[in-house]
Amino acid sequence: MNHEIKEDGGAVIVALEGDVDLQSSPDARKVLLECVGRKMPVLVDLSGVGYIDSSGVASLVESLQSARKTGSNLILVAVSEGARRVLELARLDKVFTICDTVEDGIAQVRP
Amino acid sequence: MAKEKSSTKPESPAESSGHGGGGKSGGEVNVFDHLELLSAMGRDFASSLDIEASLKRAIEHITNYVNAEGGALFMLDDEGETLRCHASVGPVEIIGLTLEADQGIVGRCVQSNASEFIRDVSKDKAFHGGVDEETGFTTRSILCAPMSVKDERIGAIELINKRGGDGLFADSDLHLLEAMSASAAMAIINARMAEALVEQERLARELELAAEIQRSLLPEPGGEDYPVVGVNHPARTVSGDFYDFFPLDDGRICFNLGDVSGKGMNAALLMAKTASLYRCLGKTVRTPGRLMARVNTEICETATRGMFVTLAGGIYDPKTGIIRLANAGHEPPLFHRPDGEFQDFPAEAPPVGITPILADGDEFPEIELHLDGGTLYIFTDGVTEGYLEDGSELEVEGFKTLIRDNAAQDTATRLDAVISLIKRGDTALRDDLTLLAIDDAKGHAARQAGESPEPVSVDIEAAAVEEELLLSLTVPSRADRLKTIRNAVTEAAKLCGLGKDPAHDVVLAVDEACQNIIRHAYGGSPNGKIKLKICRTEGELIILLRDFAETIDVSKVKPRELDDVKPGGLGTHFIREVMDETYFLDPPVDGGNLLRMIKRL
Numbered sequence: 001m002n003h004e005i006k007e008d009g010g011a012v013i014v015a016l017e018g019d020v021d022l023q024s025s026p027d028a029r030k031v032l033l034e035c036v037g038r039k040m041p042v043l044v045d046l047s048g049v050g051y052i053d054s055s056g057v058a059s060l061v062e063s064l065q066s067a068r069k070t071g072s073n074l075i076l077v078a079v080s081e082g083a084r085r086v087l088e089l090a091r092l093d094k095v096f097t098i099c100d101t102v103e104d105g106i107a108q109v110r111p
Numbered sequence: 112m113a114k115e116k117s118s119t120k121p122e123s124p125a126e127s128s129g130h131g132g133g134g135k136s137g138g139e140v141n142v143f144d145h146l147e148l149l150s151a152m153g154r155d156f157a158s159s160l161d162i163e164a165s166l167k168r169a170i171e172h173i174t175n176y177v178n179a180e181g182g183a184l185f186m187l188d189d190e191g192e193t194l195r196c197h198a199s200v201g202p203v204e205i206i207g208l209t210l211e212a213d214q215g216i217v218g219r220c221v222q223s224n225a226s227e228f229i230r231d232v233s234k235d236k237a238f239h240g241g242v243d244e245e246t247g248f249t250t251r252s253i254l255c256a257p258m259s260v261k262d263e264r265i266g267a268i269e270l271i272n273k274r275g276g277d278g279l280f281a282d283s284d285l286h287l288l289e290a291m292s293a294s295a296a297m298a299i300i301n302a303r304m305a306e307a308l309v310e311q312e313r314l315a316r317e318l319e320l321a322a323e324i325q326r327s328l329l330p331e332p333g334g335e336d337y338p339v340v341g342v343n344h345p346a347r348t349v350s351g352d353f354y355d356f357f358p359l360d361d362g363r364i365c366f367n368l369g370d371v372s373g374k375g376m377n378a379a380l381l382m383a384k385t386a387s388l389y390r391c392l393g394k395t396v397r398t399p400g401r402l403m404a405r406v407n408t409e410i411c412e413t414a415t416r417g418m419f420v421t422l423a424g425g426i427y428d429p430k431t432g433i434i435r436l437a438n439a440g441h442e443p444p445l446f447h448r449p450d451g452e453f454q455d456f457p458a459e460a461p462p463v464g465i466t467p468i469l470a471d472g473d474e475f476p477e478i479e480l481h482l483d484g485g486t487l488y489i490f491t492d493g494v495t496e497g498y499l500e501d502g503s504e505l506e507v508e509g510f511k512t513l514i515r516d517n518a519a520q521d522t523a524t525r526l527d528a529v530i531s532l533i534k535r536g537d538t539a540l541r542d543d544l545t546l547l548a549i550d551d552a553k554g555h556a557a558r559q560a561g562e563s564p565e566p567v568s569v570d571i572e573a574a575a576v577e578e579e580l581l582l583s584l585t586v587p588s589r590a591d592r593l594k595t596i597r598n599a600v601t602e603a604a605k606l607c608g609l610g611k612d613p614a615h616d617v618v619l620a621v622d623e624a625c626q627n628i629i630r631h632a633y634g635g636s637p638n639g640k641i642k643l644k645i646c647r648t649e650g651e652l653i654i655l656l657r658d659f660a661e662t663i664d665v666s667k668v669k670p671r672e673l674d675d676v677k678p679g680g681l682g683t684h685f686i687r688e689v690m691d692e693t694y695f696l697d698p699p700v701d702g703g704n705l706l707r708m709i710k711r712l
Contacts, residue, residue: 022590054684
């Protein structure tokens with residue numbers, strides 16, 4: 001799994017790429033929590049995530065909880081089909097705010 | 112009513128001289144009239160649904176009849192501390208007026224329980240002049256009769272200022288007032304008793320409804336050959352005891368028996384809560400120690416202070432005859448061993464609902480018990496402390512003797528033998544009686560006869576000989592090999608003609624199952640082996656996953672390691688969600704675990 005972080009429009013945009021599985025989810029978790037720590041809304045771009053498992057989903061949930069605790073927000077953008085399927089199985093598709101594109105996401109989190 | 116009466120008797124002297132004048136002239140007719148008035152009021156009291164309205168009518172009649180300027184009825188409050196006016200007639204309306212219980216003429220009348228005949232109130236120090244001062248009314252004479260039944264004081268009725276003549280009340284007026292007071296007192300007592308009775312009946316009905324709901328919380332009998340049997344006889348309508356048993360999807364049976372401190376409704380409510388929590392959580396939390404800890408946490412968070420539950424619960428596996436048991440402060444369960452001896456299991460933890468902090472970390476201690484054809488009995492102290500016919504208690508020794516004597520009978524008959532000794536006919540029970548037995552005799556016999564499935568062959572290929580093999584793969588228990596497995600499963604799913612989404616789902620389920628092996632079976636060690644086999648039969652995709660770790664207690668899986676990523680039960684949830692069937696096969700003879708997952712095509 002690779003990742004790329006940038007800031008745009010007052011938000012942190014983190015793009016994860018590849019498989020977020022048992023092997024890579026500890027890294028994903030670190031990256032996500034680091035982004036949440038920047039005290040800006042976080043957009044997680046999942047367009048490049050072909051596969052995500054329960055540990056990956058858990059990392060997303062933990063980051064969302066962490067963001068909410070600090071009064072910030074974390075939303076998912078451009079969620080790949082595979083990732084969306086897993087979120088649906090976990091009934092988390094209604095828990096996360098999901099936007100189709102990065103631009104929609106930025107508009108969503110803009111104060 | 113007095114008016115009606117006089118109109119039907121136009122010749123009555125009372126009619127010609129008005130009600131008031133009738134009292135003093137006219138011998139026999141006078142007596143007859145008194146009786147008429149009293150009996151009319153008596154009928155009114157008897158038929159009235161509104162006692163206050165009847166009292167008001169009675170005061171009106173007697174005031175008119177005696178020709179007084181005013182009349183009032185006072186009643187003592189429940190505490191007997193104040194007198195309150197409930198009905199009044201005359202120029203001054205004093206309903207609601209309250210006096211100290213011994214204040215005024217009326218107070219003295221009530222306290223002494225004797226009539227007052229005051230010709231000139233100005234000469235009586237007890238007279239309470241408050242109302243006169245406020246209203247300008249002048250009270251001259253008072254006639255006051257107490258209302259009481261036996262020793263119970265209810266209040267008094269007073270009449271004020273006789274009209275006409277010399278302005279003085281006559282003895283006959285007092286007699287009439289006394290008779291009416293007595294009848295009013297009776298009516299009030301009757302009304303109060305009727306009210307109490309209605310309330311009592313309402314409570315009894317509610318209690319009966321509560322008992323019905325409680326009975327519905329107990330499990331249905333499991334049938335003749337079912338290894339778990341329970342009985343519950345409440346001492347009162349509702350019970351503070353409970354027992355429950357229900358099958359888990361792997362064939363094991365979860366059971367419990369508890370006793371809530373106290374009796375009556377509060378105990379019954381806590382019983383309902385504990386039993387419901389246990390049943391609900393027991394379907395997912397598969398070890399009694401952990402289950403009891405979860406129930407304990409919930410009860411501690413919300414329980415009423417001072418109430419607690421002693422609880423023994425466990426899981427019985429008919430395939431092995433093994434019980435895992437946890438005991439939270441409950442009477443020691445008794446194991447009747449196959450050799451005829453008894454063994455007890457005293458509690459090693461406090462009752463549920465006392466403290467959320469447990470000595471042994473976050474679980475209640477468990478014991479493992481091999482029944483080997485024996486029977487485990489769990490009971491409440493209502494059984495061992497139950498009175499026998501001679502007044503002595505059954506006690507544990509008596510219980511053991513009974514069980515021994517009836518050893519040849521079936522389980523239900525043995526329990527009945529105990530119950531019938533304590534619950535004799537209509538004798539009131541000292542405490543709720545509750546008993547549960549887990550009898551391994553049939554399970555043991557079945558195991559001996561080899562009815563249980565043969566141990567699974569070492570070679571998992573052999574387990575699926577009739578099936579078309581799609582994939583067979585052995586990989587080390589390492590997270591970085593999961594991708595290899597996913598790719599292989601993806602290919603196998605494609606071979607079966609699965610669409611994109613179902614194929615993805617199957618890959619996810621296999622991946623999660625492999626993760627469980629890596630995390631839990633091997634505890635994160637990369638040196639284990641995972642053997643995966645995928646087969647196809649008509650209409651089914653069958654996935655077998657084998658590891659070679661120590662046989663794990665499936666229910667003890669704790670998804671909480673590996674770099675703090677905490678998926679909780681999410682992985683298992685995915686597997687259940689995606690697969691049509693998932694179950695562990697019996698442990699292979701050379702150890703390890705074998706999981707079989709089926710996806711219908």
